[in-house]
Amino acid sequence: MTFTPPEHIPKQPVFDLLALTGSSKGSPSPPSLRDAPYQCPVNRGSLAIALALRHIGLSGRKEVLVPAYHCGAMIEPILAEGGIPIFYRIRADTTVDLEDMARRRTPATRVVLVPHFFGFLQPLQAVRAWCDAHDLILIEDCAHAFFGETEGCPVGTQGDYAIGSTWKFFPLNEGGCLVSFRHPLNTIKTRAPSLSEELKAVVNTLEYASTYGRLGSFNALFKNIFHLKDWLVQRLRSEPPSLAPPHKSGDAPTPEDFVPAPFHSGFDPKRTTLSGSLWARWVTEKSSLSFIVEKRRENYQTLLEASVNLPGCHPLFPHLPEGIVPHVFPLVMDQPLAVFGKLKFAGVPIIRFGEFLWDKMEKGTCPISEDYSRRIFQFPCHQSLQKHELNWMIQVLSAVLTGSGSLPSHPDQHAP
Ligand SMILES: Cc1ncc(COP(=O)(O)O)c(C=O)c1O
Structure with a gap:
């Protein structure tokens, strides 16, 4: 049985009116993935990686160079698109070890994936030049870096493609993007979310906001609505009531009772062509x-x-x-x-x-x-x-x- 204690403060941005009317609204906008001329909103960043690989076409040369420091959401889309991940070293400051990357290139190498870890943009001119010299496609993984610039290069401009994870920066529970400053993306065909998927996007955002009391005078009302919704869902799925933390009878739970929930990357290949919801697009645009x-x-x-x-x-x-x-x-x-x-x-x-x-x-x-x-x-x-x-x-x-x-x-x- 797993026991994950509740998080007392929000792990990710929470929807409230301040998010849309933030006090610095008049200041100039910093460089961001929103500036790319070619845009394809999707449901998650991992799906944007899969779509980019599909757009490139991995027939013949299937190897994708990826950092040894990675998460499942970067590797699963590569495997789903028939690619082979080959891992390269990073340096202590999280930048690419280009010498190691060069050693791992083979005639089958086609794509290089480089993340800007934790939002700290790494200079990519040398990697870009190396990719050009060897006819490789560069995907700039901006899942942690929706904004910013380094050494005069705005985020996303060095990659053939850049992928973003909007839900990490905007008050949303889903949302990603595939963008490009270099190649049109209009041949990519996506499907619009269904009405229930659109509704779910709104409800999940509001539910998260009500958990952390961010809906002002509407908070109590929304909390009750969401309790009722959870109760109904449980009844419909005939699930047992939520699990009580496992602990010795009579004792309060202790840190030793903590068992992490099983890992899930959030990547679902069935959603690769699912376009971003209208809600996610609206919130991203208005923030x-x-x-x-x-x-x-x-x-x-x-x-x-x-x-x-x-x-x-x-x-x-x-x-x-x-x-x-x-x-x-x-x-x-x-x-x-x-x-x-x-x-x-x-x-x-x-x-x-x-x-x-x-x-x-x-x-x-x-x-x-x-x-x-x-x-x-x-x-x-x-x-x-x-x-x-x-x-x-x-x-x-x-x-x-x-x-x-x-x-x-x-x-x-x-x-x-
Ligand atoms: C570096 C990196 N790339 C891509 C992804 C995938 O983004 P998403 O969670 O939106 O699918 C993640 C997810 O955390 C990530 O950390």
């Missing part, structure tokens, strides 16, 4: 980009300053350069196993990109990736975090890492 950018940078900076003096960890990126819009705050832990359950149990949302590396990747392919897979935890720094939520997360991190004092109470009790 204030400068609000998202400024808030994420501000929250990252707060987490950076708070983590400097914490024992047992160090930030992967101790400096936030101009032009970078982080997806998350990645922290390298000295003793990941000792703190993971405690943080989760306290209700802190932790994202573990690359926690499960592809099991067919040979051990020792990239020691840095294997180390990061175990030791890097990512904490949210998105625009919807409220000040008291951010402070609460910092207090829990500090209490767990220093081992001192009791854990702070639920963040709602610190709300202004």
Whole structure:
């Protein structure tokens, strides 16, 4: 039986009116994937990878160079499109190890996939030139980097294709995009979501918002509606009532009771040609980009300053350069196993990109990736975090890492 404690603060952006009318609406928009002249909205970033591979056509040369530091959502679409993932090394700063990549190229290599890990754009001019020299297609994986620029290159402009994961940056529960600054995408045929898929997109967003009390005076009403909906769904599927946490009779659950839910990448090949919902498109279009950018940078900076003096960890990126819009705050832990359950149990949302590396990747392919897979935890720094939520997360991190004092109470009790 799995027991995943509730997350006391939201892991991803939450819908509220501020998201659409954000205070910096007048400021100039930063570079983003929205600037690409060729756009194909889809349901998820992993589906955008699959669509790009389909557009390229992997007949004959089927090998796709992918980083040894990866998640299932990057590998599954390659396999689904008949590709063969070949893993290359990354450097400690997460940039491509181009010498290693060159060693792994064979006559069957066709595509190179390069992510901008955690939103920190890596310079791609050298990789671009190498791809041109060897007739390779470059997919810029911008799942963590919807915005930004580095060394004068706006996000997405170096790849033949760029893929994005809109739900990581906008208050949505789904949404991705395949875009290109270089090739028209109009030969890609997608199907529009059905009415029930459209409705689901709206309902899921509102349900997540009501969980975190972001619907103002409508919150109580929506909470009741969603309770009723869950009850009905359970009855219709004749599911047993939700599982109580497993613990010794009479005792309160402890961090040792924490059993992570089974991993699921979210990739569903049946949805490859499913176009993005109208709701996702509307929210992406109406959101204030400068609000998202400024808030994420501000929250990252707060987490950076708070983590400097914490024992047992160090930030992967101790400096936030101009032009970078982080997806998350990645922290390298000295003793990941000792703190993971405690943080989760306290209700802190932790994202573990690359926690499960592809099991067919040979051990020792990239020691840095294997180390990061175990030791890097990512904490949210998105625009919807409220000040008291951010402070609460910092207090829990500090209490767990220093081992001192009791854990702070639920963040709602610190709300202004
Ligand atoms: C680097 C990277 N690329 C692609 C994806 C797939 O994006 P999505 O979750 O929208 O399918 C992910 C998912 O987390 C990712 O981390």
